[in-house]
Amino acid sequence: METLSKDKISLKNKSYQATKVVALTGNPNSGKTTIFNNLTGSRQHVANYPGVTVEIKESRVRNGGRDLKIVDLPGCYSLTPYSKEELIARNFIIDRKPDLVVDIIDLSNLERNLYLTVQLLELGIPIVLVLNQSDLAKRAGLRCDLAKLSRLLNVPVVETVGNRNIGTSQLLDTIWSELSNPRTPRPVIYENDFEEGIRQLCGDLKNSRDSDYPDKRWTAIKLIENDVDIKKRVWRMHPDADALSVLVDSVRRRLTSIYDTDPELAIADQRYGVIAGICRECTSADPRRRRSASDAIDSVALSKTFGLPLFLLTMYVVFHLTFTTAQPAMDFMEYCFVFLSSVLEGLWPEGSQSLLKSLLVDGIIAGVGSVVIFLPNILLLFLAIAVLEDSGYMARIAFLMDRIMNKIGLHGKSFIPMLTGFGCSIPGIMATRTLEHEHDRLTTMLVLPLISCGARLPIYALIIPAFFSAPWQAPVLWIIYITGIALSIVCARLLRSTILKGNQAPFVLELPPYRMPTVKGIFIHMWQKGWMYLRKAGTIILGISIVLWAMSTFPKPPEESLHGLTQEQVTEAEMAYSVAGRIGKAMEPLIKPLSFDWKIGTALVGALAAKEVFVAQLGIVYSMGEADEESESLRDTLRRNYNPLTGFCIMLFCLISAPCIATFAVTKKESGSWKWAFFQFIGLTVIAYIVTFAVYQTGRAFGIGV
Amino acid sequence: MDHVLSPIMEDYIETIFELLRREQVARVSDIATRMKVTMATVTSALRKLSAKKLINYSPYSTVSLTPAGKNLAEKIVRRHEVLADFFQNVLSLPPSKVAENACRMEHQIDDLLLERLVEYIEFVKLCPNMNIKWNEKNGFRCGQDENPKKFISCEDCSKSLARNTTHGGQQMNDSIGLHELKAGGRGRIIAVSLKNPGAKRMMEMGIVRGSLVEVERIAPLGDPIDIKVKGYHLSLRKEEAKNIFIEIM
Numbered sequence: 029m030e031t032l033s034k035d036k037i038s039l040k041n042k043s044y045q046a047t048k049v050v051a052l053t054g055n056p057n058s059g060k061t062t063i064f065n066n067l068t069g070s071r072q073h074v075a076n077y078p079g080v081t082v083e084i085k086e087s088r089v090r091n092g093g094r095d096l097k098i099v100d101l102p103g104c105y106s107l108t109p110y111s112k113e114e115l116i117a118r119n120f121i122i123d124r125k126p127d128l129v130v131d132i133i134d135l136s137n138l139e140r141n142l143y144l145t146v147q148l149l150e151l152g153i154p155i156v157l158v159l160n161q162s163d164l165a166k167r168a169g170l171r172c173d174l175a176k177l178s179r180l181l182n183v184p185v186v187e188t189v190g191n192r193n194i195g196t197s198q199l200l201d202t203i204w205s206e207l208s209n210p211r212t213p214r215p216v217i218y219e220n221d222f223e224e225g226i227r228q229l230c231g232d233l234k235n236s237r238d239s240d241y242p243d244k245r246w247t248a249i250k251l252i253e254n255d256v257d258i259k260k261r262v263w264r265m266h267p268d269a270d271a272l273s274v275l276v277d278s279v280r281r282r283l284t285s286i287y288d289t290d291p292e293l294a295i296a297d298q299r300y301g302v303i304a305g306i307c308r309e310c311t312s313a314d315p316r317r318r319r320s321a322s323d324a325i326d327s328v329a330l331s332k333t334f335g336l337p338l339f340l341l342t343m344y345v346v347f348h349l350t351f352t353t354a355q356p357a358m359d360f361m362e363y364c365f366v367f368l369s370s371v372l373e374g375l376w377p378e379g380s381q382s383l384l385k386s387l388l389v390d391g392i393i394a395g396v397g398s399v400v401i402f403l404p405n406i407l408l409l410f411l412a413i414a415v416l417e418d419s420g421y422m423a424r425i426a427f428l429m430d431r432i433m434n435k436i437g438l439h440g441k442s443f444i445p446m447l448t449g450f451g452c453s454i455p456g457i458m459a460t461r462t463l464e465h466e467h468d469r470l471t472t473m474l475v476l477p478l479i480s481c482g483a484r485l486p487i488y489a490l491i492i493p494a495f496f497s498a499p500w501q502a503p504v505l506w507i508i509y510i511t512g513i514a515l516s517i518v519c520a521r522l523l524r525s526t527i528l529k530g531n532q533a534p535f536v537l538e539l540p541p542y543r544m545p546t547v548k549g550i551f552i553h554m555w556q557k558g559w560m561y562l563r564k565a566g567t568i569i570l571g572i573s574i575v576l577w578a579m580s581t582f583p584k585p586p587e588e589s590l591h592g593l594t595q596e597q598v599t600e601a602e603m604a605y606s607v608a609g610r611i612g613k614a615m616e617p618l619i620k621p622l623s624f625d626w627k628i629g630t631a632l633v634g635a636l637a638a639k640e641v642f643v644a645q646l647g648i649v650y651s652m653g654e655a656d657e658e659s660e661s662l663r664d665t666l667r668r669n670y671n672p673l674t675g676f677c678i679m680l681f682c683l684i685s686a687p688c689i690a691t692f693a694v695t696k697k698e699s700g701s702w703k704w705a706f707f708q709f710i711g712l713t714v715i716a717y718i719v720t721f722a723v724y725q726t727g728r729a730f731g732i733g734v
Numbered sequence: 735m736d737h738v739l740s741p742i743m744e745d746y747i748e749t750i751f752e753l754l755r756r757e758q759v760a761r762v763s764d765i766a767t768r769m770k771v772t773m774a775t776v777t778s779a780l781r782k783l784s785a786k787k788l789i790n791y792s793p794y795s796t797v798s799l800t801p802a803g804k805n806l807a808e809k810i811v812r813r814h815e816v817l818a819d820f821f822q823n824v825l826s827l828p829p830s831k832v833a834e835n836a837c838r839m840e841h842q843i844d845d846l847l848l849e850r851l852v853e854y855i856e857f858v859k860l861c862p863n864m865n866i867k868w869n870e871k872n873g874f875r876c877g878q879d880e881n882p883k884k885f886i887s888c889e890d891c892s893k894s895l896a897r898n899t900t901h902g903g904q905q906m907n908d909s910i911g912l913h914e915l916k917a918g919g920r921g922r923i924i925a926v927s928l929k930n931p932g933a934k935r936m937m938e939m940g941i942v943r944g945s946l947v948e949v950e951r952i953a954p955l956g957d958p959i960d961i962k963v964k965g966y967h968l969s970l971r972k973e974e975a976k977n978i979f980i981e982i983m
């Protein structure tokens with residue numbers, strides 16, 4: 029009865045022709061996202077290091093009235109996962125059972141890429157093999173006989189050059205024809221003893237559409253490979269798990285004694301044996317191979333003499349670019365906003381108390397404007413990051429820094445999320461998924477907000493020129509960034525030796541070949557980030573600016589209390605009477621020892637929503653406080669009101685203190701518990717308080733910058 | 735207070751524990767089938783255990799363990815598992831003999847012996863380059879005879895280990911760890927030791943027996959190394975490279 033009704037349902041579904049799902053998979057950095065973008069017209073992040081994509085991205089493609097769902101997966105080297113993003117990719121394939129798997133292979137690196145292919149062949153799902161990066165392979169003198177490869181594995185094979193969008197339409201055609209007329213790939217055959225073991229286990233497994241595990245041959249092999257996750261799935265489903273468990277153990281033991289090593293290693297040996305055979309059949313290499321340009325670059329960029337100096341120089345250039353180079357453009361934007369607000373003010377008669385004018389000039393322009401003027405800095409920062417990412421230097425940095433990271437108790441690979449964190453902490457925290465050990469991952473995640481993100485840049489860009497003369501500006505910025513890095517090291521060290529103890533994960537990292545970053549790629553990246561920044565300014569920051577303006581305006585003090593005061597005293601009194609003023613005043617005892625007054629206090633509260641709001645709020649408070657109608661730049665106002673030491677303390681506090689709400693939410697999601705998010709939030713704020721306190725009190729005692 | 739129980743009684747506790755774990759309920763009839771005795775025998779044993787406050791039992795109902803009983807059961811199971819581990823992975827007893835002997839001996843050993851055994855098992859699994867296993871022809875041997883041609887006698891091996899482990903030397907005839915190669919050095923992989931937790935990942939990435947490797951360079955700070963294998967660049971720490979044995983070419 030039950031089976032009957034089930035059949036009916038599946039028949040029904042068939043007549044509806046559900047959208048077919050096509051999953052893109054392959055080794056990290058083989059070009060999956062590039063191909064995904066080509067196929068779907070999306071603009072997902074592409075970069076030249078392994079582990080860029082850490083989430084599942086989907087997109088629909090309409091083609092001749094038919095619908096197709098294409099899914100981009102994180103890269104994986106094998107179907108036995110090691111890190112979180114690999115697990116995500118593997119589980120998608122075996123849980124969602126896509127109708128077709130497109131295996132994207134880096135042809136210049138065929139042998140290693142086929143290791144995953146061999147496992148995919150065993151799944152029994154139709155496969156399309158894409159030989160990507162065929163331009164690189166050609167340059168290296170490698171030729172591949174597609175027809176032969178296709179015949180050997182019984183799968184269609186397509187050649188592409190992802191970054192130049194070559195072969196995309198052919199790939200799409202192949203996908204369609206394979207979907208309407210699927211073939212079963214030919215799995216590889218192992219040595220007799222293995223096959224015997226596989227047979228034994230297969231006899232005890234069932235193929236069924238709704239089981240937790242895919243094809244039984246594949247599952248049997250994973251059981252022999254001791255894949256813990258697959259074991260669990262099988263145990264859950266199997267009617268006699270104990271008997272099967274005993275059987276698996278005995279098969280493994282027999283294989284161990286035959287091969288004298290663990291079966292999972294013996295099988296890796298055999299797979300590579302099979303792959304070597306396939307390559308011998310299908311490829312021919314040009315023996316006159318030149319030394320690649322990439323190796324030549326590395327022989328300088330990673331050399332003993334130049335490796336570290338070049339790294340430091342690169343970092344210096346990045347910050348110089350985002351700060352000094354952006355200065356003129358920023359000054360110009362600032363000038364525009366000052367001009368705009370004076371024009372707007374001109375619309376009202378002099379001395380007007382219009383609320384609308386105040387909202388426009390003091391709220392929106394002062395708030396949003398003071399954030400938007402830093403767009404040039406943000407663009408240049410992301411330009412620098414995009415170049416680092418696309419050139420392939422990113423993975424090299426992990427290589428150069430692993431020794432130091434190791435001393436701290438972290439993994440060299442942690443450096444990649446941290447570098448991403450210079451742009452924004454959120455993708456940085458997501459990128460920790462590539463770290464294999466949970467404790468490495470948590471530590472990196474927790475200290476990551478100490479890496480000064482792009483949203484904090486406006487704060488520095490506002491304060492530094494206000495208080496420090498030109499020759500001092502760059503060093504002060506360096507001190508801030510380095511303080512953040514140093515603190516993250518100290519905190520990581522502390523965490524790793526107390527609550528997050530544990531062994532180091534092995535450091536096994538592929539170094540991709542250098543590639544020339546394309547102008548188009550970099551501009552797309554810059555444009556996306558710049559647009560995101562503007563959108564944030566136009567939405568969140570606009571909203572918050574209005575709220576903050578209202579909070580700094582209402583309630584108005586009673587008319588009579590203002591009698592006999594000068595204009596300046598009136599604005600001061602009005603502000604102190606408002607909600608923001610009262611909150612700030614309430615905070616004042618707490619932040620006084622850090623040299624902060626109530627105005628900075630309210631800005632700090634606003635900064636919790638987004639760090640840029642700090643600048644917006646200062647803009648609002650001081651724009652309102654301006655007694656005369658002459659607009660002066662916020663910097664000049666600050667210079668009149670605070671001393672350099674306070675300026676420095678502001679930057680320090682903003683650098684270290686609680687991250688923005690979005691970071692908090694991402695930490696919660698990625699660590700899987702509120703506990704860690706709160707720990708990070710409170711911990712950082714406490715550290716910020718202590719450090720700023722120490723710096724201010726020391727500075728004052730020695731009379732530095734007061 | 736420790737309960738001194740006879741082996742048979744301990745077996746009862748263990749059986750009940752197993753039944754509860756697998757089936758959530760322990761019935762007298764199931765216990766009887768498992769222990770291959772009559773129901774009457776079971777009932778009388780259960781009464782004794784109940785008197786010792788190790789189980790909760792009243793006639794015609796199911797059986798559960800008291801906290802003390804559970805405690806004891808866990809201890810017995812652990813003894814069983816450690817012994818089984820020892821028999822299987824250190825002594826390489828055939829599987830059929832493992833369970834049988836473990837069942838017999840689990841009642842006899844005390845805590846001190848148990849902990850020593852655990853330490854010993856750990857040690858044997860970790861001992862440098864040994865990876866001791868039973869081999870029907872040669873008796874106990876270390877992992878080095880994965881490659882029988884390269885086998886050197888145990889006396890020689892231990893002598894050379896004692897002499898030096900630093901500079902290649904005679905550790906395994908002319909095989910050396912990959913970490914000992916200088917920049918530019920090349921070799922062919924002859925074995926990958928399993929001690930390293932990353933061993934499997936490295937093999938999946940192409941570090942398998944027979945592959946050629948070349949050390950391209952060593953990082954400026956001296957640690958990770960950049961090797962070329964199967965035509966691509968891979969970086970590894972020396973710690974990991976230690977477990978890859980190569981013959982120099």
Ligand SMILES: Nc1nc2c(ncn2[C@@H]2O[C@H](COP(=O)(O)OP(=O)(O)OP(=O)(O)O)[C@@H](O)[C@H]2O)c(=O)[nH]1
Pocket residue numbers: 054055056057058059060061062063073074075076077078079080081082102103104160161162163164188189190191192418543
């Ligand atoms: N020369 C060349 N480069 C390519 C080709 N396809 C992609 N690339 C480059 O390869 C790098 C990696 O591309 P991605 O699409 O990010 O790779 P991915 O497979 O999505 O990588 P992960 O998300 O890290 O798993 C980028 O720098 C691309 O520009 C190609 O056919 N030829």
Ligand SMILES: [Mg+2]
Pocket residue numbers: 060061062073074080081101102103
């Ligand atoms: Mg990707």
